[in-house]
Amino acid sequence: MANCTPFPYVSTALGAGVALLELIQMVGKSSDDLIYLAESVVTIMTLLRDEMEAHPTTESRNFRRVCTEFEVHLTQISKDLQLMSRNWSSSKFRKYLNSQNIRDRIDQFTRQVNDLRANATFIVATGARLDVASVADDVATVKVGMVDLQRKLANQRPPFDGGAPERVLHDLARYEEDSSSMP
The missing domain is CATH 1.20.1440 (de novo design (two linked rop proteins))
Structure with a gap:
């Protein structure tokens, strides 16, 4: 015990x-x-x-x-x-x-x-x-928020300025991969 x-x-x-x-x-x-x-x-x-x-x-x-x-x-x-x-x-x-x-x-x-x-x-x-269970719900909510943010950023691409937005999208995708590997 x-x-x-x-x-x-x-x-x-x-x-x-x-x-x-x-x-x-x-x-x-x-x-x-x-x-x-x-x-x-x-x-x-x-x-x-x-x-x-x-x-x-x-x-x-x-x-x-x-x-x-x-x-x-x-x-x-x-x-x-x-x-x-x-x-x-x-x-x-x-x-x-x-x-x-x-x-x-x-x-x-x-x-x-x-x-x-x-x-x-x-x-x-x-x-x-x-x-x-509460922590798992919180993690799921953060994951959904990150996916939504990534979609918004992808749909609102500003004019290309030498790769800065691409780096942000790449970092977000990497963060999503890292968070999806969490239990």
Whole structure:
């Protein structure tokens, strides 16, 4: 995904979210480590949001929405872990995480993260496709304009003055050949 997103660390942030959820499922460390990891992922997403706000021309509304949703999910996980770690021992915390209710919730978070990842990929790919189509339309318009200009110049030949108009027509023909070789 890093190849198709405007920010290379989006893929890292999304991967970190999935890693967080997998780590919670396989909890073998203390709750403090899990809280630290959750807060770190939220920090990455906050940096991403700040970068997007600093450079608004490089992001789309849909992509921004996807990142915001992801940040909300990770923030909620972090808050849940903080609440649990204050009042519970490690063994009680593990029992809680192994309960069916929390497993279902973790599975739901995992699905949401995967959905957000897929949506981000789709949004970026669609945006890139639309940008390419727009550039292709612009190139086609320039080509048509050059052909029209060449025809007008050919039809309005001034009296021959030693080859100057012929050079202009030759240069225009060469430019048209160069632009027609563009994709």
